[in-house]
Amino acid sequence: MASFKKRPNGTWQATIYVGRDSNGKQLFKYVTCDSLKEAKSKAREIEQEIEEGRFVHLDNTRVVAWIEKWMETKTLSPSTRATYKSYIKNHYTPYFGNLKLKQLNEIHIKRFMAEKSKTVSQASVRRMTSVLKTSLADVMKQKSPAKDIKLPKEEKYTPRVPNDKEMETIHNAVRGTRDEPIVLLAAWCGLRRGEIFALRWNDIDWNNGTLRVDEAKSINEDNLYEDKRPKSENGLREVIVPEYLMGLLEDMRKPKKRKRKKKDQEPTNIVEISNNSDHQIFNMRPDSYSSYWAAFVRNKKLPEIRFHDLRHYHASWLYARGIPDQYAAQRLGHDIRVLKTIYQHLGLDRQHEIDNNIRQMYDNQNKKEETRQTSE
Incomplete structure (x- = not known):
């Protein structure tokens, strides 16, 4: 319970017990107001915060x-x-x-x-x-002493998105290896890295040629990866898979005899494949694969792109082929607003194209009118 005292200058001071410090010393909060009524009101607010666990004693909190x-x-x-x-x-x-x-x-x-x-x-x-x-x-x-602090300007980063020719070079470099389906799931299906490494065999619908995206691997505070649902409902989706990639996945699922490696033979990659239906297909940490990918790109002298830029490639591929934005957004696991932001981020923007079409529409209409008047 707070105590109240009238000060010599006519103001009222409320003293509120707020607990003890790490050494057991009692801590008090002092509030000075112009009237007793105001002091009681302020004291009650603080006591309510203490009861609800919202109060922070600024004087002694690091x-x-x-x-x-x-x-x-x-x-x-x-x-x-x-x-x-x-x-x-x-x-x-x-x-x-x-x-x-x-x-x-x-x-x-x-x-x-x-x-x-x-x-x-x-x-x-x-x-x-x-x-x-x-x-x-x-x-x-x-x-807050930070309220007037201005944040540093956000650095504008433009991804290095491969064109079709460069993508063909990348595909040829991984063709026939266990990296091929991983790369194509990003470049041909637009899956995120965490979504690829969370895929299980029972996420694939072999009859309809689709895969279900309902989980993603995310790193936690213990530096371990755990499976979680996507951040938004847009991330939950079913993706059509090209027939060639479905064939690769089907071949991977078939049990194979392990070939004995020569002593000094270098592995083609570091991905472990599981054949159990409810297990994740690719047994690996997503960040480890990103490091592996960066080294792979350097060693093979491929276009210097991040693994995530393969997903950007798919977004640009959809854009270039006039795929409706709604369909593209669903395929990539975005809503329309986010997709528009990504298109702008990649330097893709239909606004200029639409403006020109509208200008030409009116120009063509005027030319038709002029031609009609001349013929009359």
Whole structure:
């Protein structure tokens, strides 16, 4: 229960017990108001926050401790939670140390950003600062020292998307290996890396030539991959598979005799294949395959693209062939708005094409009218 005292200057001070620190010392929150009624109201608000577990005693709470507590109250994907934990361990804790929220000011945050800019990308500084701003705003509201901090400009990244000729070169490099179906699932079906490595044999409909995408591998805070449903309902989808790729998958499913390798023979790749119907087809961590892919591209002197750019290739392939946006969005597991953003990201935009068609439509109409008037 709060206690109240009238001060010599006529104001009222409320004293609210908020708990004990790590050493067992009692902690109090003091609030000064112009009237007793206002002081009681403020005290009751704080007591309500304490009862509901929402109160944070700024005077004795460390910056890092608050970010940890804030993170636990949020619904985050496993990969996002793992990323935030890495920020705390590798960046916030070394820099802010035992600094308390009441001591934190704008200069601390600006120096943090400047320091991080020396060792990580601007994109990383932007993400770390964004998390910091959001967490501080939740506890300090308008008094947050980060409220006027501007995030670094977002670096515009344009993917290196292979054209059809380059894609043919890439396909020829993996043809006949266990990498071929993995590459084609991205380039011909538009699957994400995590979706490919979460595929099970029972996701494939052999009669209709389709595969079901209902899971994706995502890294968690323990640096382990776990299967999860896609972020949105758009990610749950059924994808038509080209006949050639269905044939590859069918051949993979058939049990094969293992050939004994020569002592110094280099493996064609590092993917383990499972033949059990309810097991994942490709037994491998997605990040390991990305590292393998980068080395493979270098060694084979292929066009320097990320594995994810194979999915971008499929998006550009659909666009170039005039596939309706709704169909393309469903196939890629997006909604229309996200698809439009990706098209712009890839430098694909039908706006200019549509504008020209409209101009030509009116020009053609005017020419027809002029021709009609001349003939009359």
